[in-house]
Amino acid sequence: SYVLTQPPSVSVAPGKTARITCGGNNIGSKSVHWYQQKPGQAPVLVIYYDSDRPSGIPERFSGSNSGNTATLTISRVEAGDEADYYCQVWDSSSDHPKWVFGGGTKLTVL
Amino acid sequence: EVQLVESGGGLVQPGGSLRLSCAASGFTFSSYSMNWVRQAPGKGLEWVSYISSSSSTIYYADSVKGRFTISRDNAKNSLYLQMNSLRDEDTAVYYCARDGDSSGYYPHFDYWGQGTLVTVSS
Numbered sequence: 001s002y003v004l005t006q007p008p009s010v011s012v013a014p015g016k017t018a019r020i021t022c023g024g025n026n027i028g029s030k031s032v033h034w035y036q037q038k039p040g041q042a043p044v045l046v047i048y049y050d051s052d053r054p055s056g057i058p059e060r061f062s063g064s065n066s067g068n069t070a071t072l073t074i075s076r077v078e079a080g081d082e083a084d085y086y087c088q089v090w091d092s093s094s095d096h097p098k099w100v101f102g103g104g105t106k107l108t109v110l
Numbered sequence: 111e112v113q114l115v116e117s118g119g120g121l122v123q124p125g126g127s128l129r130l131s132c133a134a135s136g137f138t139f140s141s142y143s144m145n146w147v148r149q150a151p152g153k154g155l156e157w158v159s160y161i162s163s164s165s166s167t168i169y170y171a172d173s174v175k176g177r178f179t180i181s182r183d184n185a186k187n188s189l190y191l192q193m194n195s196l197r198d199e200d201t202a203v204y205y206c207a208r209d210g211d212s213s214g215y216y217p218h219f220d221y222w223g224q225g226t227l228v229t230v231s232s
Contacts, residue, residue, distance in 0.1 A: 048220070090215075098169075099217065
């Protein structure tokens with residue numbers, strides 16, 4: 001089965017840039033989606049189709065995907081960005097497709 | 111405004127059953143595929159099941175196959191998850207989530223409900 005690997009934690013100072021990676025075998029050939037989840041809340045889609053932003057998501061959030069790594073980049077980080085972030089792909093390699101999540105990355109704003 | 115509201119969670123003994131519901135509003139429910147995603151306490155997200163807009167295509171995660179059944183009633187704008195033979199490891203918050211992809215090739219979850227907690231314990 002397809003595996004997505006994320007760092008457990010990333011720390012960044014306010015105003016700096018945070019980069020959260022999502023590793024997978026030839027993930028560049030897949031479409032990657034990213035979710036933000038704050039404590040006690042449901043996840044929120046922040047990036048879809050590798051780099052598109054839903055309406056209402058700040059331009060500070062961007063995504064890229066190439067080779068074996070997809071990256072969520074948060075520019076000019078704010079305290080309110082502190083959350084867990086999950087990447088997700090659709091694994092259609094078998095007769096029974098699966099929606100796969102990474103293990104999640106806790107973003108801490110110092 | 112898109113709204114998804116889950117209900118039906120609670121405490122159930124191992125081996126027991128529970129039926130979750132998700133009431134949808136603010137969009138044409140019959141036009142969208144839907145999913146259930148769960149999150150065990152302190153853990154990450156796990157996709158559980160998918161159902162297409164017409165119920166013609168259904169998928170399950172290996173961890174629930176044969177025990178859980180997803181269904182929908184487009185006339186009632188509702189999604190369901192029948193959970194049988196529940197195990198301790200099924201304890202989680204269960205979210206219903208809308209599929210935001212119209213192509214069928216890059217499915218993702220564009221709207222989520224607030225979740226309902228299922229606790230399996232004796």
